[in-house]
Amino acid sequence: MQITANGIQIEVQTYGSEDGVPLVLIRGLGSQLIHWPVEFFEGLARAGFRVVLFDNRDVGLSQRCAKAGVASDADEITAAALAGAPTPAAYRLNDMAKDVVGVMDALGLEKAHVFGMSMGGAITQLLCMDHAERLLSGTIVMATARPFAERGGNAEWLATLLARHVDRETYIKSCIAEYINWGSPAFPMTQQEVAAQAAQAYDRAFDPEGINRQVLAVIASTDRRQDLTQVALPCQVIHGEEDTLIPPEAGAEIAGLIPNCDHHLIEGMGHVITPKQAPMLIEMMQDFITRRAS
Template sequence: MPNVTANGIQIEYDTFGERSSPALLLIAGNGAQLLFWEDEFCELLAKMGLFVIRFDNRDAGLSTKFDEAGVPDIMTAIKATMEGKAVATAYTLDDMADDCVGLLDALHIEKAHICGASMGGMIAQVVAYRHPQRVLSLTSIMSNTGNPNLPQGRPDAIAAVVAPPPRERTAYIEHNMNVWQKIWSPGFPFEEKRARTYLEKSYDRSYYPQGMARQNMAILSRGDRTAALSSIKAPTLVIHGSDDPLIPVEAGEDTARVIPGANLLIIDGMGHDLPTGVWKEIVTAISRHIKKSTPSNRL
């Protein structure tokens, strides 16, 4: 896969579709590599007439790692945040949003449609209000506004996600199979073969859990983004699962309420994942949203 130097770091990326088509930048969530946006999903979007770009966030996959920053104590940081104390971070969501724009610069793309899932949705939101001139539309999937007054995720789901994974390959895969089962969509069958294949590919490509911890710190340090989100002018689509155990559906509803004119799509039975059973609905929703937001009706 190709890579570029952007915003002072190396970013690994991949593309699908025709370069002349409207650009759609996909941003992965906490600890996830570009593999989160599976080839088949990206190809479905490309068939809708989009130039799809997926990439590794900093501290994930094959993009630049921040080893010198050390591994933070997440539970201590969460406690400090709840007490209203500041936490030190290696970088912020603002930095990660600037990485996205740096990648667009390197690819000579002036404006793009931005889509992110979970932490990726948070980053996409930051891009939309921090770099409004670069954003044609925003799609925020299973994400939130950082509002501390919203319902929190299920304790068992949160504990599974933040628990340190084993280093050995087989143990790592079994550990994360348990995580996936905790956050999986209850309205859809658990896709064991797909989940295991994804985890094997992710481990073999880049085992790097410490990056996830530092990304978590970037989320914690940014806090409530409600005020900033209210300034977003880009056409916005919010997608959320009705049964998300990690970021409850109220977070999606809050996101759509805060961003002016945002449309909300709640998918019945979806959790904190993208089961293949919802791919067609999500791809269709994104492509329709983009078509309405694309200048000169190019799509």
């Protein structure tokens, strides 16, 4: 369903009883709500959560957020970066955090637990820092607190993050290749499963310009490390030992900055959440909330 959140239209799906424990799941860069494994969100709903899924702005069925004078074409952004010119963002991750609060407002949720992965983990950090009064807890998954430049970001790396218009077959092949690089060897998906998910995402709403605006929002984000030391919410960090996109040390750093933060380093987990990981993550959420955030 479409709701108005933070002044824009956001596509939302909810699962579980309306009087269940509210839990908002936040996806990563360029991904859609359909990328959450059914086993994960339905399992959470059966465990007593009211699970909220949504498409971040600029992806899936949510509103596109272009801004006049701000590039969203991959070649134009890359050329500017290589020339040392500014690559301004149409919005920031802080705006995407406000989108989450807006979703909660529209659904009548005064407070909620939040689970964010990758870019969603960065958004979760901002929610913990700037909107703590709306959170019951924060679960930060496969994320970093450092800005793009601090992590060695450069024009060449930026070019690899940007999306381009491709046909359906090429897109599916690229998703399979990404999974090979970033997947979870201990919790594997078959090539057929990855291809089917990629086809669904392409057919539903593949939009390179929207993805690129999210990329620029990530690049524009500031260093969160100092502010995380002031977070007083129950938090946990989950990171995979096999994460080749955001190294495990980044998660450990976040866990060390947030006071009393739980830290889970998962053997055999990469930069993805697969159906086979669902039981472990559901149990982890139940245990964390029972111990720390109930």
